Amino acid sequence: MDDLTRTDDVTAEGPLLFARVLDGLGGGRPISWHELQGWQPARPGEMLWVHLYRNEPGVRDWLQSELHIPEPTAELLTGDMSRPRAFRDGDVLVATLRGINFNPGAEPEDMVSMQLWCDGERLVTLRRIPLQTPRDTLAEIDAGHGPGDAGALVTSLTEHMVHRMNAAIVDMNDELTLVEELDFDQEDQEALLRKITLIRRNCLALQRHMGPQHVALEAISRDAPDWFEGHDRREIGETIALLRRYLDDIDVSKESAVVLLDELRGRALAAAERTNYLLTIVAAIFLPLTFLTGLLGINVDGMPGAGEGLHPYAFWAVVVLCFAILVAMLWLFRRWKWL
Template sequence: MREAEPPTDDGETGTPLLFGRVLDGKGGARAIGWEEAQGWRPGAPGEVLWLHLRRTAGGVYEWLQSALSIPEPTAELLVSDATRPRAFREGETLVATLRGINFNPGAEPEDMVSMQLWSDGTRLLTLRRDPLQTPRDTQADLDAGRGPTDAGSLVTSLTEHMVHRMNAAIVDMNEEIDRLEDLDIEEEDGEEMLSKVVAIRRNSLALQRHMGPQHVALESIGRDAPAWFEEHDRREIAETIALLRRFLDDIDISKESAVVLMDELRARSLAGSERTNYLLTIVAAIFLPLGFLTGLLGINVGGMPGVDDPRAFWIVVGLCGGVMLIQLALFWRWKWL
């Protein structure tokens, strides 16, 4: 199963800022606080400001419009709960909504976490509601001096980490499907197996439904991003798109494998039910004439033969046994048994 995830960006402060970095253009970065970020201007060629914000914090919507002159519809998108993946160019800025798998405690793989992104080539904002590990991965790269060097590579780094993190959930599903396929269905609890397979299929469908639009959003970034998103960034995005396409293929395989396993479990369950019903029908067919015979001889009216004959009981028993043997012989001949 999946290993525990490292701590996410769930720190709460009195400001919307979760963390901020100023990229030095060489793979490193320095930390920056909220107050300093308000009036930030590039102090050296190649510097880029990255702010990771809680979009649910008070005043974020107004700050986007007043400090960065972001148009009202775009500002609303950046702080809204509309989480369907999309990306578009707005003048010289890039706006995107992306989704990552939720690795927070108690979450299921199909519970996606959204991240809004805005960049003008000099500043880049990422906004989230729920804790998200992807920005921390890129932050760790920067703090180690091997991170992105400009806004374009920062966007590609974020998308790469987000897509790579899907691999853990997909591998988990594939391994669970393989384990279930290797089990002896006859010896396992069919209901328990079926519930696990249904859960995998539901997760696969949810991931496929969410990741399909993400594929389109990444293609939009690679195709329509402004000029500051350089050619090597477009190649990196293309590689991420190819990886996402492969993950989507893996999800499709998991879904189809789950369907096949579900069909097999249901077919075996149906066969078992039909076999039980068949046996009950045979038993009923055997005892129906015997019941009729004993019922007829058991009526309490005058003139019943053998009432005063002590041998009559055994005659009836022998008659019932003879009828049963004749029935069994007929059933065998007709291949009912």
């Protein structure tokens, strides 16, 4: 069953997604679920790699009965605790690693976990959600230029998992570059705000998930058993350095998103302040005019210009007076540099 489509279906192969017997020279041959039961290397240099769907019923029991894995470790390998970690148990390396979810409809922050167990002769990887990383290493093995031993296989898996982060980081940086080149005054501010907030949230999620992975890879490099050779430690050290660089890139992207958010919010605040200022100026201009017209509009006897026989031009005199007050206030506001 294809690793990219397998979800909860049950096949004759049980939980097996694929398995290979590595020949120690970069190649490997397929092996079925039935054949790998009780497997032992037929000649020096051979090792077994089994990739399983961990939610299949009976996987935990198989790990305990076939590989003699202790119950706590079997629970870790088949459970939903996906925080990256790695530890050594005698000659066995156990790890939980995370990769970016590139499945259709997934967001970069939707991380996918992969559990790993290796004793130097057998390596078991387990996943629940489809993950492309094992398929990358499998393609190299089937092409005849893959890893030749357990240490190189673990190193290959971690390298592919970390390298795939680059695509998500580049996409986020490209999005930020496009946003930085936009004319904010001509764009929909709300849409820009949502886009930048999404990028920042993705950066925070990647940083939160990949930070522990950095620690897990360091634990593998430092504490792995003797079958994890010196050149494997050097190669995984390079992977750690690459992951550190990616984390630095995520930091830069996150800070860029914060700067863009601050600029958008600053523009919105400035626009609101300009609007409030203009409303205040208009209110200040019309306040005396409103007072004057309200005063002259009261319905009491004795108002100047009201009643029959009084000055016929009283109304126009009031209009001229209001206009003169308006001009005087505009002149004063310009003199005081309020306008």
